[in-house]
Each structure stands twice: as structure tokens, then as C-alpha cells.
Amino acid sequence: MIKTKIIIATAFAFGLTACGDLEGGGIGSDKSTDGGIDKKHLSQLQAGIWVDPNGCDHWIIDDGVEGYLSARLDKYGKPVCSGVAPPNHTVGDFKAGSNIPDPN
């Protein structure tokens, strides 16, 4: 079962690379769009929260073949450690922006 999913995911990955090639998305210097199956401008990404082992929040996005992670900061530039979940846990539907499954 897991194996099948890996194969599907790999197929999607190659599919995306191929689409990217045709559309030019992600190939030139302009890295602002996802040109794959789930194509979109990157401003449309849907995030959740991942809590790091120290208890601090990060924005996490699973966008199919791409993964994104970026620190959640307050207006003074300090990490936000909200306690929304225990360390290593995630909150929110951070995989909602793409239909490409994970082998997990």
C-alpha cells in the first residue's frame, strides 16, 4: 500500500516537472508560481502551524511536491511560542492546498 503511494507520488513529481517544463514555471529565475498539476501563484499557499521542539511556532505548508517552513515572528522579530500544541505537533489543514498525496 505504502509502495503504491510512493509510486503515485513519484509519478506526480515527474508529471509536475514535465508540466513545469512546458509552462516554464519554476524553470527560469522567476520562482513566484507553482507550474505543476496544482498550479497557482505562491501567494495562494495554505499554511498550518508546526511547533518546534522548543515549543515555538512555524508556518508549515505541504503543497504537494513542495514543502515550505518559515518562522512565525511577532512585531519585534521574536519567535512566537504560542503553546497552541505540544512540541513536534501540527495544527491546521496545511495539506489542503494540493491533492497530491504523501507516502505517509
Next chain:
Amino acid sequence: MVTTFSKVVRAIASLTLVAALALHSTAADAQTKSQEGRDKGVYIPTIWVDPDGCEHWVMDDGAEGYMTPHTTRQGIPVCRRGNVCGVMNSDQFFATNSYRIHKSGKARLAEFFQTTDAVSYIITGHTDSRASDAYNMRLSYNRANAVAAVAVANGASIADVRGYGERQPTAANSSASGMAKNRRVEIICIR
């Protein structure tokens, strides 16, 4: 006037630096395999705005994604809106040089924390520029802690408590009204 001038000088300096770096990167393309692609190793990002309203640099490289917070050179995040959900005017809650909250102030704060639905709060205290920096750091921290104690007593959870003293003014300290604006406790709501 002096600050405006130094800001202009700083802006010119950083633009020159950016231009110099840009020239450098074209001159030095194909330094490694990573610069041999069609993008020549030049990665132009776009902006993604997080649910707090703050910007991040984001790039999709075909099969990889990259993201990092957009901050100023001083490390301050660039945000389109803030999540400060309450600014307490210190004069209404504390006597001069005191960090004890009046009874009526406590009641107002209790109501605030009971009715505001946030995951947790960051409380930051601030003063005007009178008295020493060290004294103001201590006073603002004590005041922020007093507010946090009321929050906890009312079931709120506190993510952090800080005293910034006179170091983060929102107005010039050259007038009485400016100083009054700077004497404050800010409540950031994390949702």
C-alpha cells in the same frame, strides 16, 4: 532632520550594496553546478502573507519549495497588519513609578481577557524617555508582569512577558502628548 539625513544615507548605502551584489552575481555565474541551470542561479521570490499578516519570501524551484520571513535589515518582520489587540494607556492603570494596577483597572483588564478569544498573549511594557534606561526597562517589565498576572488569574495563557523600557517609542518624546503615548502596555493576541 539629522535622522532623516542619516536614513537617506543609509538607504543610498544599502542600494549601492545591493547593486554591487547584483553585478557580482552576474559576473560570477556558474561558480558551481548549482548556477549552471537556465536560471543561472538567480532566484527571484514572491511574497506570501501569513495568517498574522506578515510577509515571507517564497520560491518554487519546480520540485522544491523555499520560504523565509521577510524582515528588515534590523530583523523586524514586514507586516501588512499587526496583531496588537490592546494598547493600555499606562496613566489609566498605574500611578507614576508604580507597577500596581488600580482596582478599576484590574476589573477592566479582567473583562478584556475573559471576552477576548486568543490562544495566548504576549505582553510588552513601554515607558517614555524620562529617568534612566535601566530604570525604565525594570518598570516596564514589572508593569507587563502585573498585566500578565491579571490575565492568568482570568484563565488566559501567556506566551511571553517583556519590558522594552523607552526603546520602542511610538511617538516623539519631545512633547507631553508624545510621552503619554509612549507610556503603555501592549497586548498581542496570538490566534
